[in-house]
Amino acid sequence: MKWDVWRPSPLTVAVTLVVAAATVLGFVLTDRSVASQNQALLKSDTTQAAEYVSSIVSSVGAPLQALASGVTLTNGSPAEFAVQAKSVAQTPASVILARKTGAGFVVTAVAGAGFVVGRSPGPSVDATLERATADLTPGPVRYDGKSTTFGFAVGPPLVPAGTAIFEQLRIDPFVAITATQGAPFHVLRAAVYASHGLRGDQLVLANTHALPLVGPTAEASVAVGSSRWWLVAEARSPLAGGFPNAAPLILLGVGLLLALAIGSTVEALVRRHRYATDLVAERTAELDASHAALLRSERLSALGEMASTIGHELRNPLAAVINAHFMVRHTLGDTITPELDGLLVMAERQTTRAATLADNLTAFVRQREPDPVPVDLGEVVNEVLEATPLPPGIDVSVDVPPLVVQADSDQITQVFANLIVNGFQAMPDGGTLRIQASADDGCVVITVSDSGAGVDSTVLERVFDPFFTTKASGTGLGLAIVARIVEAHGGEVSLRNGEAGGAVVTVRLPVAPASQLARR
Amino acid sequence: MGAVPSRTRTRRADVLIVDDEADVRRSMSEILQASGFSVVEAEDGDVALGLLRESDYGMVLLDIRMPKLDGVSLIEALRELPPVIVHSAFSLSSEERARLGSKVVEYLRKPVSPHQLVSAVQGALGAGAGP
Numbered sequence: 001m002k003w004d005v006w007r008p009s010p011l012t013v014a015v016t017l018v019v020a021a022a023t024v025l026g027f028v029l030t031d032r033s034v035a036s037q038n039q040a041l042l043k044s045d046t047t048q049a050a051e052y053v054s055s056i057v058s059s060v061g062a063p064l065q066a067l068a069s070g071v072t073l074t075n076g077s078p079a080e081f082a083v084q085a086k087s088v089a090q091t092p093a094s095v096i097l098a099r100k101t102g103a104g105f106v107v108t109a110v111a112g113a114g115f116v117v118g119r120s121p122g123p124s125v126d127a128t129l130e131r132a133t134a135d136l137t138p139g140p141v142r143y144d145g146k147s148t149t150f151g152f153a154v155g156p157p158l159v160p161a162g163t164a165i166f167e168q169l170r171i172d173p174f175v176a177i178t179a180t181q182g183a184p185f186h187v188l189r190a191a192v193y194a195s196h197g198l199r200g201d202q203l204v205l206a207n208t209h210a211l212p213l214v215g216p217t218a219e220a221s222v223a224v225g226s227s228r229w230w231l232v233a234e235a236r237s238p239l240a241g242g243f244p245n246a247a248p249l250i251l252l253g254v255g256l257l258l259a260l261a262i263g264s265t266v267e268a269l270v271r272r273h274r275y276a277t278d279l280v281a282e283r284t285a286e287l288d289a290s291h292a293a294l295l296r297s298e299r300l301s302a303l304g305e306m307a308s309t310i311g312h313e314l315r316n317p318l319a320a321v322i323n324a325h326f327m328v329r330h331t332l333g334d335t336i337t338p339e340l341d342g343l344l345v346m347a348e349r350q351t352t353r354a355a356t357l358a359d360n361l362t363a364f365v366r367q368r369e370p371d372p373v374p375v376d377l378g379e380v381v382n383e384v385l386e387a388t389p390l391p392p393g394i395d396v397s398v399d400v401p402p403l404v405v406q407a408d409s410d411q412i413t414q415v416f417a418n419l420i421v422n423g424f425q426a427m428p429d430g431g432t433l434r435i436q437a438s439a440d441d442g443c444v445v446i447t448v449s450d451s452g453a454g455v456d457s458t459v460l461e462r463v464f465d466p467f468f469t470t471k472a473s474g475t476g477l478g479l480a481i482v483a484r485i486v487e488a489h490g491g492e493v494s495l496r497n498g499e500a501g502g503a504v505v506t507v508r509l510p511v512a513p514a515s516q517l518a519r520r
Numbered sequence: 521m522g523a524v525p526s527r528t529r530t531r532r533a534d535v536l537i538v539d540d541e542a543d544v545r546r547s548m549s550e551i552l553q554a555s556g557f558s559v560v561e562a563e564d565g566d567v568a569l570g571l572l573r574e575s576d577y578g579m580v581l582l583d584i585r586m587p588k589l590d591g592v593s594l595i596e597a598l599r600e601l602p603p604v605i606v607h608s609a610f611s612l613s614s615e616e617r618a619r620l621g622s623k624v625v626e627y628l629r630k631p632v633s634p635h636q637l638v639s640a641v642q643g644a645l646g647a648g649a650g651p
Contacts, residue, residue, distance in 0.1 A: 319548075319632070330551075
């Protein structure tokens, strides 16, 4: 079960991205909603502020209308006007009475500074007086960077035809006056311009120097007599309140944390699932392997039982037949004919072969536990070679030093007998059988090599299987018995084809079996 | 051990062959007789037990797996026995061999060659004669 520790699963990435995307969407929608709410409140406050400014400006008109009544009553007397205008014309205001002549308006009376009796009030004031009516008529506005000059006129029919009154004011637009204090100005940064183009030189009033306003703004028109000024404003702080304004960010933060938490949980679950799946697969593979091994072991065990039974059952008949052959030969004595002798030799040879088969079959039965005693391998090899007839044309080369191992003497003898007979049988046309042994790290390594044809590579894996044989007359038990005995001694056996041809069987035996070491 | 008891009992035969297989029994009997031994046959452990209680034998050639009384039980049933050669299709475990102790002078696994058989019987009789 191996996977990249740091690479999240696609499911984790997908879930995290979906939650994060939903969070961002929620953030955008909430933010827009709050912005829209803020804008609505700003618009409402701005409109309210504009109405307030409008009412303040209108109040400027009231004294002018009172003056107009006086002018009408005194029929335009400059002296009377000058007296009455003093109460109106307090700094920073000036008030004039003008009369229309052929060359425009001429000042006839003045209260305050900036105008001279008998002279024109100037072209811009002149134009205003020209269009003055009973309504308050705003004159030109001019902001020179320090102060703003502006004025209002009233004309006929409030005053006799051919006359008009003009009040001119000069203020610092940033000085907090009543109009720009109090609600709703305290929550706004606002400025009043005389033109809709919000030109800097048309500034009338402002409660901030940060002009022009750059934030989300709202505009409202300010009614000034028959004309209009414009109020533009932005909120000093979010009008909807601190929490609603922070809500989108809080939502975003919480949502992203939630995305991480959900992603981590999904990843943990995915990894647990993957671990469990891998574990199940691993255990299943192990079970399959052990089941296969069990089946094989059961099959071998059943085969072994059957082989053993057959082997044992053959022994009594074989004993009787061998004895009978002997008695036939004994009874005939010298009277035996060559033909009968030949037949008897054949019968004896085949009986010996059957006896060998019986030996192999019984030897294959599940071996009794090895009964370890010190065994000299050199002696065992010599004994086996002495007891095994050497076929014609075969040489045997033995290089086995005196090596003593703890092993079952009978079983080890059987191992060498089987390997040597196998080697002989692999060389029907003669050759050399080499038997070598050497000590190697707590083990002895024995090799038995023949110079025969070797083993087909496709069946190399099966040569130790019981009843597997490549020989026409073999039982397929010789190497199976070797493997069983060697494995019971804690050793290993393998067969390969030699580089110079022929088969090489290698047996590796521990000097002392592990089970025996553990016991002692 | 294995010596002829001091009581005055005559030796009935050199060899008592105990085997349930008639052909094996008969063929061994003929080989041993041809080699000059006197032979008595028993077809199972029970018969052999009776024979051994009645008379003396030079040695016993004993099969192990037999109906009624098997070879191991037969040996254990008798306190005194002539030398025994076990002759069986089965090899005995080391525990079984330990139980039988020195009453058994040799173990032969069927089939054995007639020469080996005669030689083993000779050896056993030599041991039984004792000094």
